[in-house]
Amino acid sequence: MTDTGPTRDDLESPAEIAAQIAPASKAPFADPARLAKAKELVRALAVSHTNAGLYPTSHPLVAQSLGELVTAVDDLRAAGFRDVTVNIYKSTLFVENQVFPEESVTHRRMIEELLGRGISAMTFLESFSTTDAAVLAEVISDSSITDIDAARLALDRRNATGVDIAETTALEDAGREEEGRENKARARQSYNAGVEAMRDVETQAKLGKIFETEPLQNVVSSLLDNLFRDPAAVLGLTAIKGHDDYTLNHSINVCILALSLGASLTLDTASLRSLGLSALLYDLGKVRIPEDILNKQGPLTTDEWHIVKSHAEEGADLLKRIQLVDQMPMVVAFEHHQRHDLQGYPAPPAGQEQHLFSKVVALCDAYDAMTTRRPFRREIRPDKALAVLMQGRGKAYDPNLTKALVAMLGIYPMGAVVVLDDGCTAVVFRVNNDDLLHPRVKMLADAAGRWYEEPEVLDLRVVDPASGQFAHSITDCIPAADAGIDDVWQYL
Numbered sequence: 001m002t003d004t005g006p007t008r009d010d011l012e013s014p015a016e017i018a019a020q021i022a023p024a025s026k027a028p029f030a031d032p033a034r035l036a037k038a039k040e041l042v043r044a045l046a047v048s049h050t051n052a053g054l055y056p057t058s059h060p061l062v063a064q065s066l067g068e069l070v071t072a073v074d075d076l077r078a079a080g081f082r083d084v085t086v087n088i089y090k091s092t093l094f095v096e097n098q099v100f101p102e103e104s105v106t107h108r109r110m111i112e113e114l115l116g117r118g119i120s121a122m123t124f125l126e127s128f129s130t131t132d133a134a135v136l137a138e139v140i141s142d143s144s145i146t147d148i149d150a151a152r153l154a155l156d157r158r159n160a161t162g163v164d165i166a167e168t169t170a171l172e173d174a175g176r177e178e179e180g181r182e183n184k185a186r187a188r189q190s191y192n193a194g195v196e197a198m199r200d201v202e203t204q205a206k207l208g209k210i211f212e213t214e215p216l217q218n219v220v221s222s223l224l225d226n227l228f229r230d231p232a233a234v235l236g237l238t239a240i241k242g243h244d245d246y247t248l249n250h251s252i253n254v255c256i257l258a259l260s261l262g263a264s265l266t267l268d269t270a271s272l273r274s275l276g277l278s279a280l281l282y283d284l285g286k287v288r289i290p291e292d293i294l295n296k297q298g299p300l301t302t303d304e305w306h307i308v309k310s311h312a313e314e315g316a317d318l319l320k321r322i323q324l325v326d327q328m329p330m331v332v333a334f335e336h337h338q339r340h341d342l343q344g345y346p347a348p349p350a351g352q353e354q355h356l357f358s359k360v361v362a363l364c365d366a367y368d369a370m371t372t373r374r375p376f377r378r379e380i381r382p383d384k385a386l387a388v389l390m391q392g393r394g395k396a397y398d399p400n401l402t403k404a405l406v407a408m409l410g411i412y413p414m415g416a417v418v419v420l421d422d423g424c425t426a427v428v429f430r431v432n433n434d435d436l437l438h439p440r441v442k443m444l445a446d447a448a449g450r451w452y453e454e455p456e457v458l459d460l461r462v463v464d465p466a467s468g469q470f471a472h473s474i475t476d477c478i479p480a481a482d483a484g485i486d487d488v489w490q491y492l
Contacts, residue, residue, distance in 0.1 A: 011387035014411045014474075018436045020390070021406050027434035028096040034079050038095040039103065041072040041084065046107040052137035066133040073124045085123040088114060092463045098434035099461040105468035113140050118148035121166040128162035135160035183230035184492070190222040191237045194252040195245065198280060202247070205287045210322050213277065220255065220276035224269070227259055232414065232430055235260050236492035239415030241372045241379070247286070250368055255279040257364035258357075261401070264408045275357050278332040282361050285315025285333060309345045312337050331355055336362045340398045359398045363389065363405055366397070373481075382409075382416040383477045411436045412474060415488040419476040423447025425483050426458065427491045435461050438470060442491050444483070455491060 012020075029035040048065040055062050076084045087094040088111055093104040104111065114120070117140060135158040145151050148167035155165065197215040204211035227234045238253045258279035262272050286294060289311050293304050300308065315333035324330065335358035338344040342354065354362075370385040380388070386406050393399040410431030412418055417427050418441065426441035438460035445451045464471045480488050 011384065011391055014383055014387075014437060017387060017390055017406060018411050021403055021411075021436060027098050028081075029098050029434070034076075037072065037075045037079055038098070039100070041069075041076060041095060042086070042093065042100060042103045042107065044069040044072040045086065046103075046110045048133060048137045049110045049113070049140050052134070053141040057134055057138070062134075062137075063130075066130050066137065069133045070128060070130050073128050077126065083123050083125050085121055088120045089459065090462045091115070091465055092459075092461065094461075097432070099432070099438075099463070101461075101463045101468065101470065104463045105465065108465060110140065117142070117145045117151045118167050119151055119165045123164040123166075125162050125164065132160045132162035136163050180230070180233065183226065183233040184236070187223075187226045187230070187233040187237055188489075190219065190226055190234075191240065191252055191256075193222065194219040194255070194280070195248045198248045198251050199245075201281075201284070202287060205284060205318060213281075213322070213324060216277055216280050217273070219252075220259070220273055220280070223256060223259060223276065224272055227256075227263060231260065231263070232492075235409075236414050236489060238368065239488040239492060246372065246374065247283070250365075250372065251280050251283060253368040253372075254282070254361060254364045257368060257405075258360050261360055261364065261405055261408055264404060274326050274328045275360065277326065278329040278357050279361050279364065281315070281319060281329040282332045282336050282365070283311065283315065284318050285311035285313070287318075288314040309337070312346055328355075328357055332358045332361050336365065339396045340393075341395050344396075359401055363397050363401055367405070367409075373479075379479060381477045381479065382413045383411055386411065386413070407433070407436070410439055412439055412477060414492055415480075417444075417478050417480045417483045417485060417488065418474045419478060420460075420472050421475050422472065425449075425478075427455075427480075427485070427488060429457055429492060432459070432461055438473070444485075444491070 029038045044065065048062070048069045051059070051062045051065045057063075073084060081096075085096055087097075091104070091111055093100045093107065093111060114122075119140070122136070135155060138158075139145060139151055139154045142154065145154060148165065151165055155163065194216075197219050201211050201213075201216065223234060234256055238256050240249060240253070255276050259272055259276050262275045267275065289308060293300070293307055296304070312334055316330050319330040319333055332355065334346065335348070335354050338346070338348055338354050338358065339362075340354065340359060342348055348354070367385055367389060370380040370388065371382050373379040386409065389397055389402050390406065393402040410428070410433075412428045412431075414428055414431060417425065419425055420441075424443055424447055425445040426443050428439045429442045430440040432439050440457055440459045442455035443452055443458055444455055458472065460470060460472055460474070462471050463469065480486075485491075
């Protein structure tokens with residue numbers, strides 16, 4: 001059994017949570033100073049484009065605006081960007097992968113003229129100079145240029161080597177479908193291998209035998225390799241919810257969540273391997289708890305609750321017996337229910353705090369447990385589960401880790417089934433770190449419930465040019481079963 005915290009009706013709204021998480025987000029311009037520099041780049045680009053269309057290159061206003069554009073690029077480079085890319089996706093303006101909705105409306109004319117030249121992405125390189133800026137501004141304003149080839153030729157002829165242009169924005173992940181499918185298949189193989197390895201360990205532990213941890217270490221290494229190659233392909237695996245083998249699937253899901261969170265915290269590889277193994281074995285003590293108690297549908301008696309609580313000490317004892325070189329799995333097994341405020345169980349020795357790995361595993365354990373349907377209760381929607389964790393921060397859960405988890409998963413995590421403001425049903429396909437309220441989704445069914453033959457990816461950051469507001473937004477998050485979906489993972 002897992003402590004999942006309160007489920008009150010006064011949970012913070014998605015918007016309230018997003019406002020608190022923004023500073024922890026890994027969006028390229030989450031830092032206010034960087035955001036201001038990105039906005040200055042967009043402004044300087046638009047002004048230089050406007051002035052180049054009104055005056056000759058020799059005009060002082062043109063020279064001033066071109067200088068401001070070069071300065072804006074240099075300022076972003078000084079802030080940590082080697083190259084800076086301005087993207088246009090479905091008439092919406094992005095710097096790197098971060099949406100700028102207000103600027104998408106303010107600079108509509110520039111966007112239209114860029115698209116009219118076949119340009120949807122511009123990368124400012126280290127060598128970007130005033131000469132490059134002048135040529136780029138002229139190309140954008142030249143109505144005789146109507147496609148990307150002509151635009152590139154114009155840049156080449158005028159020796160503008162400090163800027164690259166592209167017809168297809170990197171935001172569309174064009175041409176990467178096959179690579180994504182291969183990564184997804186490879187990640188699923190690692191997941192299945194993990195389930196089988198945990199099945200063997202559980203069987204051996206129930207028989208009182210000493211088990212080998214090398215197969216589990218191999219699973220962690222495989223998951224890490226896949227995580228470094230394609231984080232989304234691995235994190236998407238947590239949408240797999242095995243009702244028949246809950247314990248096995250749950251341990252793999254917690255491992256994946258813990259590894260993903262640990263990687264976002266920039267833990268080194270050795271620490272990640274230790275954390276991953278700890279996340280697989282933290283609940284091993286439950287093999288010593290009678291199954292009729294573990295699966296009991298009604299409330300536990302006082303004696304039964306004491307038996308359940310003993311699994312933490314039982315797990316630590318089991319792991320002590322196999323004499324692991326790495327002591328962290330034993331530590332995490334003992335500590336994962338102690339809570340951040342140390343009001344849980346077992347009581348810690350005086351002056352000892354809960355280890356970071358124990359806090360990570362406890363958080364990931366609670367999230368996956370809440371979002372998985374069990375025989376005795378329905379699952380909690382992912383957005384509500386994260387709201388419950390946020391409500392418990394500072395008490396049951398470490399506040400900084402909780403925010404980091406939400407920043408990583410998004411307000412609407414991958415695999416969440418959502419309803420949009422037009423009544424359509426979709427599944428969250430990718431989280432946008434710059435805007436946690438507006439992920440990329442795959443459209444599954446229209447407002448009348450008719451399923452689309454081919455799910456289309458829709459980026460909810462896209463802005464309506466007329467209103468300057470987001471074209472679509474999420475109004476609700478629903479259980480997958482309510483939408484008639486048995487396996488969410490197939491859509492990720």
